Amino acid sequence: xxxxxxxxxxxxxxxxxxxxxxxxxxxxxxxxxxxxxxxxxxxxxxxxxxxxxxxxxxxxxxxxxxxxxxxxxxxxxxxxxxxxxxxxxxxxxxxxxxxxxxxxxxxxxxxxxxxxxxxxxxxxxxxxxxxxxxxxxxxxxxxxxxxxxxxxxxxxxxxxxxxxxxxxxxxxxxxxxxxxxxxxxxxxxxxxxxxxxxxxxxxxxxxxxxxxxxxxxxxxxxxxxxxxxxxxxxxxxxxxxxxxxxxxxxxxxxxxxxxxxxxxxxxxxxx
Numbered sequence: 001x002x003x004x005x006x007x008x009x010x011x012x013x014x015x016x017x018x019x020x021x022x023x024x025x026x027x028x029x030x031x032x033x034x035x036x037x038x039x040x041x042x043x044x045x046x047x048x049x050x051x052x053x054x055x056x057x058x059x060x061x062x063x064x065x066x067x068x069x070x071x072x073x074x075x076x077x078x079x080x081x082x083x084x085x086x087x088x089x090x091x092x093x094x095x096x097x098x099x100x101x102x103x104x105x106x107x108x109x110x111x112x113x114x115x116x117x118x119x120x121x122x123x124x125x126x127x128x129x130x131x132x133x134x135x136x137x138x139x140x141x142x143x144x145x146x147x148x149x150x151x152x153x154x155x156x157x158x159x160x161x162x163x164x165x166x167x168x169x170x171x172x173x174x175x176x177x178x179x180x181x182x183x184x185x186x187x188x189x190x191x192x193x194x195x196x197x198x199x200x201x202x203x204x205x206x207x208x209x210x211x212x213x214x215x216x217x218x219x220x221x222x223x224x225x226x227x228x229x230x231x232x233x234x235x236x237x238x239x240x241x242x243x244x245x246x247x248x249x250x251x252x253x254x255x256x257x258x259x260x261x262x263x264x265x266x267x268x269x270x271x
Contacts, residue, residue, distance in 0.1 A: 004193060010024075037156075056113075165222055211225070
């Protein structure tokens, strides 16, 4: 199921021994378009400090109570490395954070989370399906690639900062980023919610990150190789309605795009 970043704002984070705080922002990987960290404001018990929580630690969300339980303690949160959530994270910051919690690095693998699709599979002690010898060889290659990329610059962006970025169609501006739709199991950003109301008496539409052809972080703009008319005629997005697989297929068909189920690669120009 897909949930918007607006929906997840102010969700409670519950450690194994008590509450931690509330979600205030998200850091996403602008290469893979996956949420890598939740930014959590701890409240008075920890002097309103902001800390990072990795989806690796999340388990069995209680959606009705707006609570995200995590497999860590309040003491661990208290002792976690200081990270200034309003500044870009360096790779060394990430390594220090992941090492502190005993999590493996997510980069360098063939999957969204290391060599897998789901963040919980990276939790220390996780026992999944049996591993074939070919998969063990792939695991070894992944570990080698992790080590090689220890000094890479990460591509982490704040969802709050990118909200409001303008969207440029092939023939002009068409709207601005209003929110992000997140897959609740993989934490992948499946769609950007684009508000078109400033350009006509319009509605909200969805744009998949893989359709983005260029990004200007300094100009706070995203570009897509789609016309204004095609975006205007796209199926409207209603946050009060569950986005179904049938709607996925209909949206991709409308734009004449190959479905993500047929491959994930896309070309992205960074300006």
